[in-house]
Amino acid sequence: MSMPCNTLPLHKFSSIHHNPTLTKLYPSRHRSLAQLPININININMALITTDEQGITRRIGNHHPNLWDDDFLQSLPRSYDAPCYGERAEKLIKEIKGMFNALPLHSSSADDLYKRLSMVDDVERLGIYRHFQTEIKAALDYVYSRYWDDMNGIGCGRESPCTDLNTTALGFRILRLHRYGVSSGVLQQFKSKDGQFLYSNNQSNEKDLRSILNFFRASLIAFSKEQVLDHAKSFSTTYLKQALPNINNTNLSKEIKFNLEYGWHTNVPRLEARTYIDIYGDVKTSNSIFNSKLLELAKLDFNMIQSIQQRELQILSRWWTESGLGKLEFARHRHVEFYFWAAGGCIEPKYSTFRIGFAKMATFVTCLDDIYDTYGTLDELKVFTEAIKRWDFASLEGLPEFMKLTFKVFDEGLRDMAREAEKTQGRDTLDYAHKAWEVYIDAYFQEAKWLAMGYMPSLKEYLENGKVSSGARVVTLQPILSLDVPLSSDVIKEIDYPSRFDELLCLTLRLRGDTKTFKAEADRGEVVSCITCYMKDHPGSIEEDALEYLNSLIDENLKELNWEYLKPDSVPIISKDHAYVLSKGLQLLYKERDGFSDSGIDTKNLITKTMIEPVPM
DSSP, X not given: OOOOTTSSOGGGGGGGGGOHHHHHHOTTHHHHHTTSSSOOOOOOOGGGEEEOTTOOEEEOOOXXXXXXXHHHHHTOOOTTOSHHHHHHHHHHHHHHHHHHHTSOTTOOOTTHHHXXXXXXXXXXXXXXXXXXXXXXXXXHHXXXXXXXXXTTBOOSSTTOSSOOHHHHHHHHHHHHHTTOOOOGGGGGGGBOTTSOBOOOSOTTOHHHHHHHHHHHHHHTSOOXXXXXXXXXXXXXXXXXXXXXXXXXOHHHHHHHHHHHHHTTTTOOHHHHHHHHHHHHHHHTTTTOHHHHHHHXXXXXXXHHHHHHHHHHHHHHHHHHHHHTGGGOTTSOOOHHHHHHHHHTTOOOGGGHHXXXXXXXXXXXXXXXXXXXXXXXXXXXXXXXXXXHHHTOGGGGTTSOHHHHHHHHHHHHHHHHHHHHHHHHHSSOOHHHXXXXXXXXXXXXXXXXXXXXXXXXXXXXXXXXXHHHXXXXXXXXXXXXXXXXXXXXXXXXXXXXXXXXXXXXXXXXXXXXXXXXXXXXXXXXXXXXXHHHHHHHHSTTOOHHHHHHHHHHHHHHHHHHHHHHHHSOOSSOHHHHHHHHHXXXXXXXXXXXXXXXTSOTXXXXXXXXXXXXXXXXX
């Protein structure tokens, strides 16, 4: 087992220079890295070195195998495919819409504003919001145009004499997420003269706790330099954590714990829906007919969507088997995990191509990643890179079979996605996709050259290349083009390269990935990462210093990404929604560890909970 990156100075590993196997892999590494003023570990785990049939020494990742047997996936029952479930859901949708529309415009209820906002919040958290887009807009227009005040917020009802924290926080969050122009300054009024937030000391009062919970949720939808939201997050997090041991209501406790753990950037719609269905069922069904119908619809809808996802998993698994990619033993076999990444946020039944296409694109990226980072030699990678950039299979002559297989399946997959995109875009986008992949492949080859040369770039240099090699752009591009909205060349530039939106998606993936994978990668000899580059730039710093800086950089990038996602522009909302939710899926799967490479615990449980096991009716 390798030692931590900051444990021993480089000269302690001088024996690497004389090791014939490692010298063959890294001929100039020892000389180059020895000149760096940092302490990093290049004590490569010899269990990760292998020799192939041709006698070529190669590195391997020693990743665990595919956890999802094709026979198991093909046997999934898809229990909610029957028409009767769809018919019942349609009946419930019609009845619930009637209840939405029955809300009087001039209600004298003391909590009519909160009630409207709460109804919107419930259908969104339960994952059934797509059925009520007109009703949601009407409710939010009513609250925003008639009663919202950016200085004072709102009270519970239209005649409330004073501002209410719970209603204002809930309103701020939902209105901002629906791109209404609301200012975070509205929350300043809940501070005392000394700058501290006013609150109740009674941490067992459920009404107060729900107010602070909505305050916390609102604080997460922050843009850069919104200090009031930073303060709100710090205050509400501390308050809720301190209150948890004293809460008697089990479901309120579950709701608080879930929100504290998953927040906003790691909370994908399917996970939230599955969790909130359980909480909602115990808390609200006794309150009204509306709540019980909403819960029944949420359960039905969840299970029907799950049946669709299971059918798509079966299609994907057959493709995986037939493609031959399973024969690449050195590569990570994670097609099911990649499908979950897409399906966790993309719910609409009609977007099958988006979900399956994304899973295939992510599979290609992972196979290429494992070829460039570990298994391929530099000489092979040079020829492989040139062949890909010419899109010429004949140029692979003389390269090993694993490269030929990867190229063949990869090339076919891109062409298939281009044909799907043409149905929506009305033009051939394959050349555009090819150019994006060529830039990506160049970035991979650059990292392979750094590895072979023993070169440690600066953090700026590394990130400039790393935001491309993260793969975020190429896995997202063609699936977005397959959605049923045509994107002109000008609009594509606002969501794809060279947009700031795309850059932030790529940067956050690279930064988050590195902070969770750098130790395993160093064990394989891949010592160049955000962490080691930071340590080079800051002599005397240690791993913890680098992680503290990089995590703060991720937080700031995510705030800016919030703005790029929610700001008004000409990009169709559905395209931004689906690109943004892929970022959330990545943040979820890298929340505690690399949930792709190590998908045997948390990731498998998430997949089982959302895509395998139906909700009890």
